Amino acid sequence: MERPSRLVLLSELRVRNTTYDVSLSRSQLTWKRRVSSPVYHPFRPSVCHSVSVSEIISVREEEEENGSRRREDGSWKKIKEREEKDCRQAFTVLYVERCRQHRWRCAEVTFTCSDGPLCQHWISSIREQLATITSRPKHLLVYINPYGGKRQGKRIYEQKVAPLFAQAGVSTHVIVTEYANHARDHLKTEAELEKFDGVVCVGGDGMFSEIIHGLIWRTQIDNGVDPNCPDETLSGCSLRIGIIPAGSTDCICFATVGTNDPVTSALHIIVGDSQPMDVCSVHHNNTFLRYSVSLLGYGFYGDVLTDSERKRWMGPARYDLSGLKMFLTHHYYEGTVSYLPARGIIGTPRDAARCRSGCVVCQHNGQLHSERAESYEMDDMSNCESDGEWRTIRGKFLAINAASMSCACPRSPKGLSPAAHLADGTTDLILVRKCSRFDFLRHLLRHTSKDDQFDLTFVEVHRVRRFRFMPRHCQSDSELELDLQENSKHQIFSQICRDHPACGCAPAYSSWNCDGEILTHTAIDVRVHCQLINLFARGIEEPPVFEDLTNPCAI
Numbered sequence: 001m002e003r004p005s006r007l008v009l010l011s012e013l014r015v016r017n018t019t020y021d022v023s024l025s026r027s028q029l030t031w032k033r034r035v036s037s038p039v040y041h042p043f044r045p046s047v048c049h050s051v052s053v054s055e056i057i058s059v060r061e062e063e064e065e066n067g068s069r070r071r072e073d074g075s076w077k078k079i080k081e082r083e084e085k086d087c088r089q090a091f092t093v094l095y096v097e098r099c100r101q102h103r104w105r106c107a108e109v110t111f112t113c114s115d116g117p118l119c120q121h122w123i124s125s126i127r128e129q130l131a132t133i134t135s136r137p138k139h140l141l142v143y144i145n146p147y148g149g150k151r152q153g154k155r156i157y158e159q160k161v162a163p164l165f166a167q168a169g170v171s172t173h174v175i176v177t178e179y180a181n182h183a184r185d186h187l188k189t190e191a192e193l194e195k196f197d198g199v200v201c202v203g204g205d206g207m208f209s210e211i212i213h214g215l216i217w218r219t220q221i222d223n224g225v226d227p228n229c230p231d232e233t234l235s236g237c238s239l240r241i242g243i244i245p246a247g248s249t250d251c252i253c254f255a256t257v258g259t260n261d262p263v264t265s266a267l268h269i270i271v272g273d274s275q276p277m278d279v280c281s282v283h284h285n286n287t288f289l290r291y292s293v294s295l296l297g298y299g300f301y302g303d304v305l306t307d308s309e310r311k312r313w314m315g316p317a318r319y320d321l322s323g324l325k326m327f328l329t330h331h332y333y334e335g336t337v338s339y340l341p342a343r344g345i346i347g348t349p350r351d352a353a354r355c356r357s358g359c360v361v362c363q364h365n366g367q368l369h370s371e372r373a374e375s376y377e378m379d380d381m382s383n384c385e386s387d388g389e390w391r392t393i394r395g396k397f398l399a400i401n402a403a404s405m406s407c408a409c410p411r412s413p414k415g416l417s418p419a420a421h422l423a424d425g426t427t428d429l430i431l432v433r434k435c436s437r438f439d440f441l442r443h444l445l446r447h448t449s450k451d452d453q454f455d456l457t458f459v460e461v462h463r464v465r466r467f468r469f470m471p472r473h474c475q476s477d478s479e480l481e482l483d484l485q486e487n488s489k490h491q492i493f494s495q496i497c498r499d500h501p502a503c504g505c506a507p508a509y510s511s512w513n514c515d516g517e518i519l520t521h522t523a524i525d526v527r528v529h530c531q532l533i534n535l536f537a538r539g540i541e542e543p544p545v546f547e548d549l550t551n552p553c554a555i
């Protein structure tokens with residue numbers, strides 16, 4: 001059990017018209033209703049509230065002017081003469097309150113003091129404790145996509161987020177983007193990053209993708225790392241990234257916070273949370289294509305994205321329509337997947353345990369990864385993944401998905417790979433082989449129920465560090481020769497028919513969906529970079545099961 005930390009202040013203060021014993025320690029602010037008689041009173045149970053200092057947003061002195069008191073929204077409330085004396089010596093503490101489904105709210109409590117100096121002492125003591133928290137951002141660079149999702153980004157930021165930042169004393173430099181890739185290019189070349197403690201994007205997964213592309217690229221150039229070389233160890237980004245969700249899927253926000261709620265995200269930024277995250281680099285023939293943090297999907301998810309881009313005007317509903325269309329179309333694609341299994345790690349894609357706040361799997365595997373990286377550096381053999389470990393699968397696939405995190409989102413609250421980890425240095429490679437429409441529907445529907453979407457004969461999943469894909473039409477002559485030998489004559493003719501563009505019966509290749517962007521190449525080389533970036537988040541919190549004995553109210 002953690003010891004209660006040393007008391008900083010203890011006073012008798014009032015909340016509304018009730019007297020409380022209020023105490024401040026280095027870690028907690030607690031207010032406990034005074035019980036006048038020790039006799040048990042069934043209708044008046046003792047009330048105790050406790051807030052962790054790390055979750056106090058700010059403290060403000062209640063101002064009074066011409067017999068009026070300032071309200072939370074800045075308006076003024078006339079106060080009764082009887083109250084006047086008290087109101088002059090009041091202070092309000094704003095703090096994080098947990099609501100349903102991982103949502104956070106900014107709650108407040110006003111304490112009135114018996115005298116002015118005591119009130120000032122409380123305000124300065126709380127501020128002193130807050131000042132010791134060094135992880136909180138003071139200056140943020142904010143990019144708003146006014147066209148993401150339902151085109152509400154600007155309104156969401158101005159009405160829900162900016163007032164909270166102001167209350168918490170966080171200063172911002174806000175840029176409303178004027179065109180696609182505005183934020184990425186600004187970060188790559190222009191932004192004076194040394195002036196900020198973090199970057200915030202207001203938008204969806206596409207906007208987040210712009211931010212990481214700008215930041216990761218800039219970090220590599222500043223550190224002399226060649227982003228085009230797939231074997232280079234990338235330099236980690238020092239600036240944390242905050243996501244204010246205002247997009248169509250908001251998968252990255254949902255999978256790192258547990259909800260896509262702008263106020264919750266703003267509060268995670270203010271309290272200075274930190275969540276490391278894996279990033280995949282995607283290359284084609286030693287040329288950098290893109291980074292990915294959530295889904296790399298060929299076949300079904302690539303086709304859904306390609307089709308949905310033509311329906312952008314529909315907003316988030318475009319994915320449902322394109323999803324249905326591509327399900328009915330039922331295209332499959334041939335190709336070769338090779339992968340490097342993740343060795344020595346703990347956790348598998350079929351685990352019942354989930355990646356949650358303070359995840360031990362991420363901590364263990366992250367540690368393992370950095371120890372290995374150090375020993376490779378000492379041996380001067382950074383590209384030591386021996387070819388012997390690679391495994392190869394050739395086949396016909398409805399979908400090839402790599403999920404570097406669960407990809408949980410409102411459409412699928414458990415996600416594409418429910419047991420994937422945010423920061424374990426691996427991605428879950430999911431291969432859905434050619435099957436009937438009915439079976440594919442069973443697989444898809446299991447993303448929305450408790451049933452295991454991998455427990456099907458035509459689905460396999462591997463936890464990997466690196467993988468490559470080569471569509472059949474790109475394979476070398478010798479590889480195709482091998483394929484021909486493996487197939488019956490009938491299959492060969494049907495394949496030739498399918499590959500022939502004039503037939504129009506089925507396409508030979510799909511596209512890669514890379515975090516919601518279409519890749520320009522189909523043959524790709526993907527490598528996971530463990531914990532390359534950090535978010536203003538803490539992972540999804542587990543609801544408390546047992547009474548928390550470190551909570552002063554429980555003692």
Ligand SMILES: Nc1ncnc2c1ncn2[C@@H]1O[C@H](COP(=O)(O)OP(=O)(O)OP(=O)(O)O)[C@@H](O)[C@H]1O
Nearest residue numbers: 148149177178179203204205206207247248249250
């Ligand atoms: N000012 C702008 N005008 C046009 N496009 C923009 C602008 N700013 C950003 N974009 C682009 O808009 C695209 C979509 O943005 P965003 O991710 O915010 O919303 P979304 O696609 O609706 O959501 P999601 O990615 O969650 O599905 C991004 O790829 C981004 O590059």
Ligand SMILES: CCCCCCCCCCCCC/C=C/[C@@H](O)[C@H](CO)NC(=O)CCCCC
Nearest residue numbers: 205249251294295319323407412444447515516
């Ligand atoms: C017939 C009933 C079927 C029901 C099946 C539901 C399955 C839903 C799984 C959802 C997986 C989302 C993965 C996230 C991908 C994001 O990086 C990307 C960018 O925002 N979104 C899409 O590509 C948008 C992709 C949207 C796909 C529907």
Ligand SMILES: [Ca+2]
Nearest residue numbers: 278404421426
């Ligand atoms: Ca991962």
